[in-house]
Every structure is written in structure tokens, then in C-alpha cells.
Amino acid sequence: MSEFKRSSSRPQVNPQPVPKIGKSERTRAAILNAALDFIWSHPFRDMTVHSLMASTGLSRSAFYQYFNDLHDLMETLLETVRVEVLAVTGPWFTGVGDPVVLLNESLDGLVDVCYRQGPILRAIDDAAATDKRIEKAWAQFFGEFNDAASARIEADQGQGLIPDFAARPVAIALNHLDAYTLIEAFGRRPRSKRExxxxxxxxIWISTLYGSEWLGKESSNLVRT
Amino acid sequence: MSEFKRSSSRPQVNPQPVPKIGKSERTRAAILNAALDFIWSHPFRDMTVHSLMASTGLSRSAFYQYFNDLHDLMETLLETVRVEVLAVTGPWFTGVGDPVVLLNESLDGLVDVCYRQGPILRAIDDAAATDKRIEKAWAQFFGEFNDAASARIEADQGQGLIPDFAARPVAIALNHLDAYTLIEAFGRRPRSKRExxxxxxxxIWISTLYGSEWLGKESSNLVRT
DNA sequence: TGATATTCTGACATCATGTCGGAATTTAAA
DNA sequence: TTTAAATTCCGACATGATGTCAGAATATCA
Known part of the structure; x- marks a missing residue:
């Protein structure tokens, strides 16, 4: 029924325009795009199968040929974001070189991705509150980062770069810090400033892990200010 | 229909047992207790007016004499928790004396309250995802803490106790850190260990604000280890 | 063109919500 | 204790969202 405006610049689901592609895949992508459009301009709680399909020209029941329910659809979106976030945070998790520089790189990337995908992340978090399966997927998503961050902290502790303390609870806390600070800042419009x-x-990350004397070490400029 | 077990030790809503009290207030308290019981053993998303009232012996529609809807009820619970959390975090926000000691005190208290009220906090957060009004109340709740923390940071910056940086974004981030770390740790059973x-x-708080050399300064023991 | 497979739809059953008129119960006065 | 007023409670209803299914419409391809 109620059309919602398509918002200008947000990521689209690859429509594979040229090559031979089943109608099925095109319709599925159309629904995903409708979902992105919706999420960009409404809270997740207002999303219904009806409201979604209205903007595609298809009937409500057509939705169920492509997804089991709205949460199934949200899991698909989570998977896209997951890949992107993992990629961009790679430097600190697995890179070699000055850890403070790597950490800054990873945070830069993370802030960037979350700025672009904020409303999606927020919608996923909201959806996790209303569905067991998404809740689980969301928890696994966090789990990956908790494992990776714990491992990195322990490795750097081994090198004497980070003081000795229980790595995992700090890693978990810092990941929550990121996730919810970023969702809050960028998850609804108008979004906060990035900087x-x-x-x-x-x-917070650098003071906690490496000590505040390393703050501001953005590039691999080896001179300590 | 389905009875859910009453869990042993969780806060009860003051039933005002002895003095003359309207039946209305007693029933209202009974519903609130039923809600607490429910939340203690089920996720918020499974709470329905039906499931709630079933455990009270009253009909579903009786619920609406006492609350507009489930979210109205959740707002009542939020208010209780809000008061308790504000009280316990008072030391660092408004106290005088060694700020690191005060901060430790406040965090101790906060961890304690959240350990006891974890499932409630989690339920409120979940409810905020599904209702505009709770979302707003929850945001105001955070707002109070963001204001108080920003003020304290700025005050200590004025004293030269905390390095100069934009206080508010850090305050907001640290508050999210607490909220979601604590909800994650204590919001569902089995709860994590407190320590x-x-x-x-x-x-994280101390490293970020006062510097890691003050870690472990729990009591007002003025000797620095 | 026609046969087959895919995609789509309307109608249905289910479930939770919130409202309403009136029934049942409590309260307090006579 | 009786009775009338007020409070508290309940069944029934209308609404709106969900997910399913049989069959219609459409696309695909020989």
C-alpha cells in the first residue's frame, strides 16, 4: 500500500544485469532491494511482508517463494554485512607490522563500513530481539570477532606489547563497545559525524591495550610524538 | 495456558502486605510479578498478554485495566531499574574524593545491580526494538548517563586529571560499553561470573580516562602500587 | 504453436491485539 | 445483615499480521 521513497545512495543487491539469469534470482534481488529501501527509511519493527511487497508490485504471498519469513531475509542481509566487516577489520586481526597502526586501520575501515551500512546493522540488531534464529546468527557474528580479538590480544601480550590481563572479557567488552556505539551513531538518520x-x-582501544602514549599513531610513521 | 516456573530469588514488586491497600494495587503488583517471573525464564519476544495473565488466574482482558499494553508494563519496569542504577552510580558522577576510587565504586555497584536485574535490562532492550515509546524512554535513560559522564570527564579534565579530548563521544561510547557488555553477560541465564x-x-574505563597506572586502585588506600 | 515448468495470486486458517458492554464481585453505607 | 454503588473482571468482537495451498497466470523451450 504505502509507497516508501527510494533513498539515494545506498548499497544495492547485485542485479547481475547483463548475463542470462533466472527470473527467480532477479525477483529475489528486487525483494532484497525493497528491504534495504525500507530499512533505510523506517525502523525494522514497521516492516511487514505486506509493506515490503507493496513496493515491488508483487503480491504478498509471492514473498514466501523467496524467503521463509522476514527473519530469513534479515539473515541474508547479515551475511552480506558480515563478510564486509570481516574483510575490513582484517589488518589488526591478522596483519603484521606495528599493531597500533593496524588497529587504527581496522577501526577506520570498521567506522566506514558501519557508516554505510548503519541502518542495516541496526535492523539486524532489532530483528535479533524478535527472532531466535537471527539472535543466534548475530551471536555467532560477535563470536567470530571475540575469538579474533582475544587471539590478537594474547599474541601481543606474548610479545610484551600489551599488559597481562584476561584477554577474552576485555575483547568481548571492546567489541560490544564498537558494535553498539556504531549502531547508535550510524543506525538511524541523521547519522552522526564519523570523525x-x-x-x-x-x-578507548589504544589506551586500553597499548597505552595512551600511542594515541594518534595513524600512519606507519615510526617517529613517536 | 502454559505455567512457567517461579524462579527463586529475584526482586519482587513491593506488595505492601499489611496496610490497607486497594485490590487494584495488589492485582497490578501481581501482574508485574508475573512479568518478572516470565522475563526471568523466557525471552521478551515470547511474552504475550495471554501467557502473562495465565499465571495470575485472571483473564487476558483484565490486563488492560492496569496497563495499556506490554510496552507500558515494560516502561514501569524500566523506571524501577533506572532509579536503582542512578543511585548506585552516584559516587563517580557526583562524589568528591579520588576519582579513580569513586569510579571503581560506581562500577562495582553497577555490575552488582546489573547482575541482579540482568534479565530485566535485557527484556527492556529487546522491547525497545519493538516499540517507539520504550525506545524513547531507553534513549532518555542513556541520555542521563551520557550527560553525567560527560560532565564528570570535563570536570576532571579541568583539573588536569584526564587528558584533553572531546568528552561526549567518549562518554557515550563508554556507556554503551557498560550497558551492552552487562546485558550480554547477565541478561540471560546462565549468567557470566561477575568478577x-x-x-x-x-x-577499560580507567585506562581510557585516568591512565593505566591507576589500575587496581580499589580502596582509598593512598599508596600507589 | 503447444506442452511443461516456473512464478504468482486469492482465499483460508491461525494467532495476538485492544475494545466494549455487561456480569460478577467488592466495598461501604444503612 | 441487607442493599446499593463502585470497582473489578470477563466473553465476544473487530482488526491486522502471519504462513499455506490449490490453482491461475506466465514464462520457457521444444
Missing amino acids: PVREALAR | PVREALAR
């Missing part, structure tokens, strides 16, 4: 958020996160 | 969580939070 103050980035600075706050970097300050 | 590792407390230590992780204290480490």
Missing part, C-alpha cells in the same frame, strides 16, 4: 566516533573508539 | 566482567570494564 568524533572514530576518535573515541580509537582512544 | 571478570567487572575487571574488564574497570580496566
Whole structure:
């Protein structure tokens, strides 16, 4: 029924325009795009199968040929974001070189992705509150990052770069810090400015792990200010 | 229909047992207790007016004499928790004396309250995802803490106790850190152990604000280890 | 063109919500 | 104790969202 405006610049689901592609895949992508459009301009709680399909020209029941329910659809979106976030945070998790520089790189990337995907992340988090399966997927998503961050902290502790403390609870806490600070800042419009958020996160991570004397070490400039 | 077990030790809503009290207030308290019982053993998404009232012996429609809807009820619970959390975090926000000691005190208290009220906090957060009004109340709740923390940080910056940086984004981030770390740790059963969580939070707050050399300064013992 | 497979739809059953008129019960006065 | 007023409670209803299914419409391809 109620058409919602298509918002200008948001990521689209690859429509594979040229090559031979089943109608089925095209319709599925259309529904996913409708979902993205919706999420960009409404809270997840207002999303219904009806409201979604209205903007596609198809009937409500057609939805169920492509997804089991709205949460199934949200899991698909989570998977896209998951890949992107994992890729961009790679430097600190697995890179070699000055860890503070790598950490800054990873945080930069993370802030960027979350700025672009904020409403999606927020919608996923909201959806996790209303569905067991998404809740589980969301928890696994966090789990990956908790494992990776714990491992990195322990490795750096082994090198004497980070003081000795129980790595995992700190890793978990810092990941929650990121996730919810970023969702809050960028999950609804108008989104906050990127820079103050980035600075706050970097300050907290670096002070906690490597010591505040390394703050502001953005590039691999080896001179300590 | 389905009875859910009453879990042993959780806060009860004051039933005002002895003095003359309207039947209305007693029933209202009974419903609130039923809600607490429910939340203690089920996720918020499974709570329905039906499931709630079944455990009270009253009809479903009786519920609406006492609350507009489930979210109205959740707002009542939020208010209780809000008061308790504000009280326990008072030391660092408004106290005088060594700020690191005060901060430790506040975090101790906060961890304690959240350990006891974890499932409620989690339910409120879940409810905020599904209702505009709770979302707003929840945001105001955070707002109070963001204001108080920003003010304290700025005050201590004025004293030269905390390095100069934009206080508010850091305050917001640290508050999200607490909220979601604590909800994650204590919001569902089995709850995590308190100590590792407390230590992780204290480490992060203190490293970020006052510098890691003050870690472990729990009492007003003025000797620095 | 016609046969087959795919995609789509309307109608249905289910379930939770919130409202309403009136029934049942409590309260307090006579 | 009786009775009338007020409070508390309940069944029944209308609404709106969900997910399913049989069959209609459409696309695909020989």
C-alpha cells in the first residue's frame, strides 16, 4: 500500500544485469532491494511482508517463494554485512607490522563500513530481539570477532606489547563497545559525524591495550610524538 | 495456558502486605510479578498478554485495566531499574574524593545491580526494538548517563586529571560499553561470573580516562602500587 | 504453436491485539 | 445483615499480521 521513497545512495543487491539469469534470482534481488529501501527509511519493527511487497508490485504471498519469513531475509542481509566487516577489520586481526597502526586501520575501515551500512546493522540488531534464529546468527557474528580479538590480544601480550590481563572479557567488552556505539551513531538518520566516533573508539582501544602514549599513531610513521 | 516456573530469588514488586491497600494495587503488583517471573525464564519476544495473565488466574482482558499494553508494563519496569542504577552510580558522577576510587565504586555497584536485574535490562532492550515509546524512554535513560559522564570527564579534565579530548563521544561510547557488555553477560541465564566482567570494564574505563597506572586502585588506600 | 515448468495470486486458517458492554464481585453505607 | 454503588473482571468482537495451498497466470523451450 504505502509507497516508501527510494533513498539515494545506498548499497544495492547485485542485479547481475547483463548475463542470462533466472527470473527467480532477479525477483529475489528486487525483494532484497525493497528491504534495504525500507530499512533505510523506517525502523525494522514497521516492516511487514505486506509493506515490503507493496513496493515491488508483487503480491504478498509471492514473498514466501523467496524467503521463509522476514527473519530469513534479515539473515541474508547479515551475511552480506558480515563478510564486509570481516574483510575490513582484517589488518589488526591478522596483519603484521606495528599493531597500533593496524588497529587504527581496522577501526577506520570498521567506522566506514558501519557508516554505510548503519541502518542495516541496526535492523539486524532489532530483528535479533524478535527472532531466535537471527539472535543466534548475530551471536555467532560477535563470536567470530571475540575469538579474533582475544587471539590478537594474547599474541601481543606474548610479545610484551600489551599488559597481562584476561584477554577474552576485555575483547568481548571492546567489541560490544564498537558494535553498539556504531549502531547508535550510524543506525538511524541523521547519522552522526564519523570523525568524533572514530576518535573515541580509537582512544578507548589504544589506551586500553597499548597505552595512551600511542594515541594518534595513524600512519606507519615510526617517529613517536 | 502454559505455567512457567517461579524462579527463586529475584526482586519482587513491593506488595505492601499489611496496610490497607486497594485490590487494584495488589492485582497490578501481581501482574508485574508475573512479568518478572516470565522475563526471568523466557525471552521478551515470547511474552504475550495471554501467557502473562495465565499465571495470575485472571483473564487476558483484565490486563488492560492496569496497563495499556506490554510496552507500558515494560516502561514501569524500566523506571524501577533506572532509579536503582542512578543511585548506585552516584559516587563517580557526583562524589568528591579520588576519582579513580569513586569510579571503581560506581562500577562495582553497577555490575552488582546489573547482575541482579540482568534479565530485566535485557527484556527492556529487546522491547525497545519493538516499540517507539520504550525506545524513547531507553534513549532518555542513556541520555542521563551520557550527560553525567560527560560532565564528570570535563570536570576532571579541568583539573588536569584526564587528558584533553572531546568528552561526549567518549562518554557515550563508554556507556554503551557498560550497558551492552552487562546485558550480554547477565541478561540471560546462565549468567557470566561477575568478577571478570567487572575487571574488564574497570580496566577499560580507567585506562581510557585516568591512565593505566591507576589500575587496581580499589580502596582509598593512598599508596600507589 | 503447444506442452511443461516456473512464478504468482486469492482465499483460508491461525494467532495476538485492544475494545466494549455487561456480569460478577467488592466495598461501604444503612 | 441487607442493599446499593463502585470497582473489578470477563466473553465476544473487530482488526491486522502471519504462513499455506490449490490453482491461475506466465514464462520457457521444444
